[in-house]
Amino acid sequence: MAAPQTTSPVTLHVNGVAHRRELDHRTTVLDALREHLGLTGAKKGCDHAQCGACTVLVDGRRANSCLLLAVAHDGAEITTVEGLADGDDLHPLQAAFLEHDGFQCGYCTPGQICSAVGMIAEAGEGAPSHVTPLAAGPPGVPVPLSPDEIRERMSGNLCRCGAYVNIVAAIGDVTR
Amino acid sequence: MSTDPVRLEGREKVTGSARYAAEHTPPGTAYAWPVPATVALGRVLSVDTGAAMAEPGALAVLTHENAPRLKDVEDRTLLVLQNDRVPHRGWYVALAVAETPEAARAMAAAVRVAYAPEEHDAVLTPEHPRLYFPEEANSGIPACRERGDFDGAYARAPVRIDATYTLPGLHNHPMEPHATTARWEDGRLFAHDSCQGATAVQETLAALFGMDKERITVVAEHVGGGFGCKGTPRPQVVLAAMAARHTGRPVKAVLPRAQLAAVVGHRPPLIQRMRLGAGEDGVITALAHEVTTQTSTVREFVEQAAAPSRAMYVSLDSRTTHRVAALDVPSPSWMRAPGEASGMYALECAMDELACAAGVDPVELRVRNDTATYPDSGKPYSSRHLVECLREGARRFGWDARDPRPRSRTEGRLLIGSGVASSFYPVYLMPSSAQAQVTGAGRYRIRVNATDIGTGARTVLAQIAAEALGVAQDLVAVEIGSSALPAAPLAGGSAGTGSWGWAVHKACRTLVGMIDERGGTLPTDGLTATADTGEDIASDPPHAKASFGAQFAEVAVDTDTGEVRLRRLLGVFAAGRVLNARTGRSQFIGGMTMGVGMALMEGSTMDARFGDFAERDLASYHVPACADVRGIEAHWIDEHDPWLNPMGSKGIGEIGIVGTAAAIANAVHHATGVRVRDLPLLPEKLLAGLERPR
Ligand code: FES
Ligand code: FES
Numbered sequence: 001m002a003a004p005q006t007t008s009p010v011t012l013h014v015n016g017v018a019h020r021r022e023l024d025h026r027t028t029v030l031d032a033l034r035e036h037l038g039l040t041g042a043k044k045g046c047d048h049a050q051c052g053a054c055t056v057l058v059d060g061r062r063a064n065s066c067l068l069l070a071v072a073h074d075g076a077e078i079t080t081v082e083g084l085a086d087g088d089d090l091h092p093l094q095a096a097f098l099e100h101d102g103f104q105c106g107y108c109t110p111g112q113i114c115s116a117v118g119m120i121a122e123a124g125e126g127a128p129s130h131v132t133p134l135a136a137g138p139p140g141v142p143v144p145l146s147p148d149e150i151r152e153r154m155s156g157n158l159c160r161c162g163a164y165v166n167i168v169a170a171i172g173d174v175t176r
Numbered sequence: 177m178s179t180d181p182v183r184l185e186g187r188e189k190v191t192g193s194a195r196y197a198a199e200h201t202p203p204g205t206a207y208a209w210p211v212p213a214t215v216a217l218g219r220v221l222s223v224d225t226g227a228a229m230a231e232p233g234a235l236a237v238l239t240h241e242n243a244p245r246l247k248d249v250e251d252r253t254l255l256v257l258q259n260d261r262v263p264h265r266g267w268y269v270a271l272a273v274a275e276t277p278e279a280a281r282a283m284a285a286a287v288r289v290a291y292a293p294e295e296h297d298a299v300l301t302p303e304h305p306r307l308y309f310p311e312e313a314n315s316g317i318p319a320c321r322e323r324g325d326f327d328g329a330y331a332r333a334p335v336r337i338d339a340t341y342t343l344p345g346l347h348n349h350p351m352e353p354h355a356t357t358a359r360w361e362d363g364r365l366f367a368h369d370s371c372q373g374a375t376a377v378q379e380t381l382a383a384l385f386g387m388d389k390e391r392i393t394v395v396a397e398h399v400g401g402g403f404g405c406k407g408t409p410r411p412q413v414v415l416a417a418m419a420a421r422h423t424g425r426p427v428k429a430v431l432p433r434a435q436l437a438a439v440v441g442h443r444p445p446l447i448q449r450m451r452l453g454a455g456e457d458g459v460i461t462a463l464a465h466e467v468t469t470q471t472s473t474v475r476e477f478v479e480q481a482a483a484p485s486r487a488m489y490v491s492l493d494s495r496t497t498h499r500v501a502a503l504d505v506p507s508p509s510w511m512r513a514p515g516e517a518s519g520m521y522a523l524e525c526a527m528d529e530l531a532c533a534a535g536v537d538p539v540e541l542r543v544r545n546d547t548a549t550y551p552d553s554g555k556p557y558s559s560r561h562l563v564e565c566l567r568e569g570a571r572r573f574g575w576d577a578r579d580p581r582p583r584s585r586t587e588g589r590l591l592i593g594s595g596v597a598s599s600f601y602p603v604y605l606m607p608s609s610a611q612a613q614v615t616g617a618g619r620y621r622i623r624v625n626a627t628d629i630g631t632g633a634r635t636v637l638a639q640i641a642a643e644a645l646g647v648a649q650d651l652v653a654v655e656i657g658s659s660a661l662p663a664a665p666l667a668g669g670s671a672g673t674g675s676w677g678w679a680v681h682k683a684c685r686t687l688v689g690m691i692d693e694r695g696g697t698l699p700t701d702g703l704t705a706t707a708d709t710g711e712d713i714a715s716d717p718p719h720a721k722a723s724f725g726a727q728f729a730e731v732a733v734d735t736d737t738g739e740v741r742l743r744r745l746l747g748v749f750a751a752g753r754v755l756n757a758r759t760g761r762s763q764f765i766g767g768m769t770m771g772v773g774m775a776l777m778e779g780s781t782m783d784a785r786f787g788d789f790a791e792r793d794l795a796s797y798h799v800p801a802c803a804d805v806r807g808i809e810a811h812w813i814d815e816h817d818p819w820l821n822p823m824g825s826k827g828i829g830e831i832g833i834v835g836t837a838a839a840i841a842n843a844v845h846h847a848t849g850v851r852v853r854d855l856p857l858l859p860e861k862l863l864a865g866l867e868r869p870r
Binding site: 006024026027031034035038039040041042043044045046047048050051053080081082084085090094095097098099101103104105106107108109110113147148150151152154155156157158159160161162163164165166167168 | 182183185186187188189190191192193194195196198199201232276277278279282348349350351352353398399400401403430432433434629630631632758759761762763765766767768769770793794795799800801802803804805806808
C-alpha cells in the first residue's frame, strides 16, 4: 500500500498575491503565513482560538487563523495586517491605534486591527451582537457602533497589556 | 489626546512589521517542542524516543541522558534536562526537535516517559507542616519585622479588626508566549529571546554554558509583554540553545500556552491575616500583617506581601511576617507588583473594614493615618502625595455624594456600591550604562540595552536624550534591545525608565560637554560619550522613595446571579514627573485593567491529586476581555521631587495594579453588605452571602 499522502499543494491569495506551497496537512493558515510565507504580522498567542492574536480576514470575514487548516483553504483570499495600509498611508484604524495608543507591547495589535476591520463590516451589514437592542430595526440595517457595541464585538481579542480603553477609543474614532 | 510623542516603533507594530523573538527564521531552522512531566514528584525511569524518532522530519529528542551539560546557576529552574528528578508536574523531561513545527509537536506527543512517582504535596494550608520563616522575602527585605509591642497595643485598642484574606495563584500570561530563536556559529551563540532584559539572559547563558559572555548575543527587539514572567531567563532560551548545539541547526522554541503556568513563574497563592487596632478616631495603634505562602522545592521565592504594611500608615506597634512552605509545585516568581499588588489587597480591604467599624469615611480614614516618614525606618519620604491623590480622586469620582451605608443603592435587581483603596509602589533604581554619540553631521544616537516590553521605553529614552542634549527629538535615534549594546538592567521593578534614563541623561550631558569643549565644532568622525550610573545610585539614601495613588471603583452586583460588573474605575497617582502622558496613561490603565482581572476573574486552582494547575489556557484562566473594561480613567498629580534622578520620574509600570482589587472588593461590600475575603469575587461566593437572611 502506498504511504498516505501527508502534504498537498495549496494556493493562498494573501494581500492580493498568490502563493503556492506544498504544505503539511496539519499546517494551519497561521503557520503557513508565519513559517512558510514570512508574513509574521498575524501573531500566535495561544494556538487554540482563545485569544484572537492570529485574527486575519478570510474571504472578507475575520477568523482565528490558528484554527484553520491551510489545506482546507486552497484558493482563499486572505488579508493580514500587512495588507491594510496603502503604501505609506496607514489604514484609518492603524492610524487611530497609533494616535490613541491602542496598544503597548503590540503583540495583540495586528489581531485587534484585523478584527476591527471585520467587525465594522459585520455591523455595517446589520449583524446584531449580544448587546444590540432587540428593537434595532430590520435585518440588514447597519447597527450603530456605540462603545458598548465595540466592546462586545471586540471581546474575542484579548489584550493582556490592558489597552482596551484606548482600543475602543481608536475604533470609535474611525466609526464615528 | 496628549501631544507627547507616539511610540517610535508604533508604525511597525500597527503594520505588522515589528519582529518578535519567534519571527526570525534563519536558513535551516528546526523547531522544538518541550515534553512536560506528567507526575507531580518522582524520577524519570526511562524515555522511549523510538516512536518519536520515527516521525518524518524528526531530528532529535533531548533528554537528561543526552542533553548538553549545564553549569550550576542560582536559578535552578533553568537547569533543565540535567538529571532524572521531577520536582513538580510540568517540569520539562524531554525536548523534541524536528524539521517542522507540526512534526516536533507530533514527536513530543509520541515520546514515552516512564516514571517512578513519589508521594507529593501540592496544596498550601494555613498550618502546613513544611511552613518556615525564611530570612528574606522577595526584593531582599527581611521576612519578619517586629516593632514595639503589637500584642499589647492590639489588646488595648478600642477598635479591632482581625480578618484573613486569601488569593489564588495568578498567572502573568503575556500575549506573546516565551520564545527563542537560537543558533551557534563558530562557537558563538546568537539568540532572539522574548525577555525583559537581554543583559541578564546573556550573563546567565554564559554561566550555564561556561562561556565568555562576549561570545553570546541576546536580542530582544520587540517583546510581547512580560509582567515579570520574562524578568529572569526562562527555560525556552536554554532549551533552544541546547537543541541548536545538539543538532547544529538554528532552533526555534516557542512554549505552548498551556505549558506556561508550570515553567515561567506565577504569583503564588497567599493567605494573609490582618489585624488592625485603632482608636475611636480610626487612627491605627497596632498593625499585624502575617503572610503564609508557598514556593517550590526548586527555588525559594517569597512574595513580600507584608511589605506595604511597613510603608503605608502610622503604626508604631507592628508585626509583619512571612512564612513559606516549599511544596511540590511549580516555582512562583514575579508577577506585576509582586508583594504590593497582593499585600495592598489585604491591607486596603482591612482599612475598609476598619472604616466601617470606626464609623469613619474610608477616604478620611486613610488621610488620618497618613505619615510623612516610612514607618519601618523612620526615614522621611522624598515626596508623598497620598492625601492629595485621595482628595483629587474623591472630587473627580463624586465620592462626597456617597451614602456610606452598605446596600443603600439599588437599581431594580442590581445593587450599586463604591469603594476606595490606596496604591503604593516603591522607587527602585539599578545601575546602568549607556552611550551617546553624535555624527559629524549632527545626528545623535543613543545606545543602551533597555527593553521595551510595551512600556514605551524606546520613546521615552529618546525624549530624555533630546531634552538632555537640547536638540529636537527627530535628530535622536535610539538603539535598545540587544546585549551587544552597553549593559543595562532589566525592565522590571518599575525601574526601567529611571535607571536607563539616568544613564542616558548622563551620557548626553557628557557628550554636550565634549561638544562644548570643541567650541561646538563636531569632528567629522563624530564623538561618543559613555556613562555608567554605578556610583550615582546611593546605597543608603537619606530618603524613602515611593509612588502613591488612590483608586475608586463603582460596581453593580446582580442579586439574582451574583455577577459583579465594574461600572467605573478611577485612579489618581503621584508618581514623580510623568515623562510621556500618552504612554504613561497607558501604563496606569493597563495595570488597573490587570487589577480588574485579579478582583473579578483571575484565579488558578491547584489540583491536589495531580499537582497541577487546573486552569492552564486562556479559555479556562480568564483575563479581562474588552467587554469587562468600561470607564477606566487614570489621572496624576504633578510631583516635583529632586531626590529621584535627573528626570524627576518614579516608576509607573506597576502601581496601576496596586489597590485595584481592594477598591473593587470594598465597592462590592458597599453594594451588598457582604464581605468576601477570597479573590476573585466570583458569583458563587457572593450568592452565598446574598442569600443569607440579613
Ligand atoms: S493564536 Fe489563534 S486565537 Fe490565539
Ligand atoms: S498590546 Fe500587549 S497584549 Fe495588547
